[in-house]
Amino acid sequence: MPGRIVAGTCGSLGSLTALHRARAEARAREAELWVVLAWQPPLDGPGARRGTGGTPLLAATRDAAVARLQDVLDGAFGTGAPGVTLTGLAVRGTPGAALLEAVRDADDLLVVGTGARPPLLRVLRPSVARYCLAHAPCPVLAVPPSPLRADLDAVRRRIAWHRPLDTTGLPSPAPHRPGPPRSSPAPAPYRRSGGTAA
Numbered sequence: 001m002p003g004r005i006v007a008g009t010c011g012s013l014g015s016l017t018a019l020h021r022a023r024a025e026a027r028a029r030e031a032e033l034w035v036v037l038a039w040q041p042p043l044d045g046p047g048a049r050r051g052t053g054g055t056p057l058l059a060a061t062r063d064a065a066v067a068r069l070q071d072v073l074d075g076a077f078g079t080g081a082p083g084v085t086l087t088g089l090a091v092r093g094t095p096g097a098a099l100l101e102a103v104r105d106a107d108d109l110l111v112v113g114t115g116a117r118p119p120l121l122r123v124l125r126p127s128v129a130r131y132c133l134a135h136a137p138c139p140v141l142a143v144p145p146s147p148l149r150a151d152l153d154a155v156r157r158r159i160a161w162h163r164p165l166d167t168t169g170l171p172s173p174a175p176h177r178p179g180p181p182r183s184s185p186a187p188a189p190y191r192r193s194g195g196t197a198a
Contacts, residue, residue: 003107003138004032008099008128011072013152018113018143019076025109025141026084033084035073038091038098039065065090096131108138115145 007022009015019035026033041061069090077086091098103110112129133140158164 002029002031003109004034004104005029005109005111006034006036006099006102007111008036008038008095008113009069009072009076010037010095011068011075012113013149014113014115014143014145016072016076017146017149018111019072021141021143022111023077023082023084025111029109031084031109032087033082034087034089034102035069036089036091036098036102037065037069037072038093038095039068040092040094062090062092095128096126096135099128099132100135100137103136103138106138110136110138110140112140112142113145114142115149 005022005026007019009019022035023033025031039061041058069088073086073088076082089098089102091101093101099110099112110132112132114127114129129140129142133142
């Protein structure tokens with residue numbers, strides 16, 4: 001029995017790139033694709049404690065995570081079938097630990113997205129890819145970000161700094177040439193055809 005392909009997602013561009021690569025790997029290996037979305041209760045409040053009874057906050061957070069996973073899968077693969085056996089899991093925990101819990105054995109393949117992150121984000125949220133590379137009991141495929149990511153980031157920076165976009169290399173718009181004023185044609189009279197009036 002072939003191992004399964006496990007991929008994490010959060011809906012970001014990097015995780016969607018990794019998700020599409022995971023689907024390609026699952027097709028090539030004729031394996032199942034397991035997509036994991038990790039979730040945690042907000043702000044370590046009352047719902048963050050692991051109790052047996054649960055709280056409305058905990059249930060609402062879990063339901064939101066399941067809905068988010070469904071939205072991500074619909075956005076990534078559309079409403080049609082992705083071409084592989086697909087299982088979605090919304091797992092309570094940190095992303096790295098949730099991904100490792102989904103790995104069954106050494107024949108599985110763990111697919112994670114990578115990319116540059118700002119220094120503050122590196123301190124606040126450790127890299128999931130680094131965690132998985134250090135702790136996974138199976139091979140890990142680290143997928144670099146899409147080439148479009150750098151272009152998108154550049155556009156966002158220019159917008160944030162109110163700088164004009166660099167349009168060199170883009171086709172220039174057709175010049176506007178004023179011509180004679182256009183007159184609108186007279187409306188055609190309404191005629192009913194096909195039948196005879198009784």
